[in-house]
Amino acid sequence: MVKQTTKLRGEAAFDLFYLEVFGTERWPKLKQALLEEKRPVARENLFAKDNGNDTDTDTDTDKDNLHKYYSMDLASIWAAQALMQVPIQTPIADEEKASPTAPIRVLDLCAAPGGKSLILAEGMSTKNVDGEFVLQGELILNERSAARRARLLRTLNDYLPANIRAKIKVYGHDASSWCVRDKSDGYDRILLDAPCSSERHLLLSSNKSHMADWSKKRTQCLCREQYAMLVSGLQVLRPGGCLLYSTCALSPLENDGLVARLEQRFFKRRGSIEILRPTFPQGEATKYGWWILPDQCEGLGPMFLALFRRSS
Numbered sequence: 153m154v155k156q157t158t159k160l161r162g163e164a165a166f167d168l169f170y171l172e173v174f175g176t177e178r179w180p181k182l183k184q185a186l187l188e189e190k191r192p193v194a195r196e197n198l199f200a201k202d203n204g205n206d207t208d209t210d211t212d213t214d215k216d217n218l219h220k221y222y223s224m225d226l227a228s229i230w231a232a233q234a235l236m237q238v239p240i241q242t243p244i245a246d247e248e249k250a251s252p253t254a255p256i257r258v259l260d261l262c263a264a265p266g267g268k269s270l271i272l273a274e275g276m277s278t279k280n281v282d283g284e285f286v287l288q289g290e291l292i293l294n295e296r297s298a299a300r301r302a303r304l305l306r307t308l309n310d311y312l313p314a315n316i317r318a319k320i321k322v323y324g325h326d327a328s329s330w331c332v333r334d335k336s337d338g339y340d341r342i343l344l345d346a347p348c349s350s351e352r353h354l355l356l357s358s359n360k361s362h363m364a365d366w367s368k369k370r371t372q373c374l375c376r377e378q379y380a381m382l383v384s385g386l387q388v389l390r391p392g393g394c395l396l397y398s399t400c401a402l403s404p405l406e407n408d409g410l411v412a413r414l415e416q417r418f419f420k421r422r423g424s425i426e427i428l429r430p431t432f433p434q435g436e437a438t439k440y441g442w443w444i445l446p447d448q449c450e451g452l453g454p455m456f457l458a459l460f461r462r463s464s
């Protein structure tokens with residue numbers, strides 16, 4: 153076996169790294185599946201109204217100009233839904249705890265372009281007596297890149313009714329130092345859909361220079377950044393609250409490896425984080441989470457998910 157060093161570069165180094173991770177039998181099949189175009193699904197926008205005429209199915213927007221469908225990977229839908237469905241045990245009033253619509257505080261640390269944020273907004277919304285949707289609680293979205301934040305704002309404007317959009321706060325901070333700035337009393341649910349190696353995008357990209365530049369250092373740098381973000385997110389979790397960590401990376405350093413490091417360092421000091429083990433309609437359990445990989449999930453993913461709860 154050739155020892156992988158951070159000096160090796162390009163697609164040969166990339167192949168060598170993932171051959172070691174997945175083995176000679178799986179990697180060629182997985183790589184082939186990654187090279188196939190993604191097949192996103194058109195998710196219906198809960199807030200868009202039925203136009204009530206025969207041509208309804210031909211139009212992309214409703215009469216208020218809200219887009220009717222958001223195109224995204226099914227695995228991403230499952231991820232955001234899992235966060236909203238996992239029971240939280242935060243110290244809110246008992247009668248509120250029993251209600252699925254209790255006002256909660258939700259934070260999306262890396263939100264653009266916003267597909268998962270829309271699912272969080274839907275999960276927090278209920279209809280009032282007039283049949284209008286209202287956001288229960290507070291939804292806070294964060295995205296460091298100004299260009300991508302502009303895209304996030306467009307998504308919110310295109311898909312959310314004005315009253316819901318007006319209640320959502322959008323910030324542009326570095327997620328890894330969020331816990332230093334945030335002086336609130338914490339969040340019930342946090343999504344950390346972290347920037348990652350995105351190997352599928354790399355393989356499908358028409359810009360070949362990214363692959364030519366690939367080295368193991370790339371994933372090593374990313375996992376340091378992800379670790380800081382994850383620790384920052386866990387620090388602002390309310391007791392009993394849940395955090396979902398997800399990546400579309402194949403590198404174990406950014407997935408189970410990151411959780412293993414967290415378990416050794418952060419959990420020991422804090423002693424109050426539990427790893428939950430949700431299952432999904434497709435995919436496979438890993439040591440600490442769940443993996444949806446396209447070779448075994450009809451082209452879905454890649455998506456790694458790990459779910460944490462802070463002890464109440």
Ligand SMILES: C[S@@+](CC[C@H](N)C(=O)[O-])C[C@H]1O[C@@H](n2cnc3c(N)ncnc32)[C@H](O)[C@@H]1O
Nearest residue numbers: 262263264265266267268296297326327345347
């Ligand atoms: C995987 S994408 C998020 C996708 C999004 N959750 C969705 O479903 O549409 C990761 C995002 O994190 C942003 N990002 C990268 N580094 C960041 C940081 N340090 N703090 C906050 N956001 C960051 C990237 O610009 C990118 O938009």
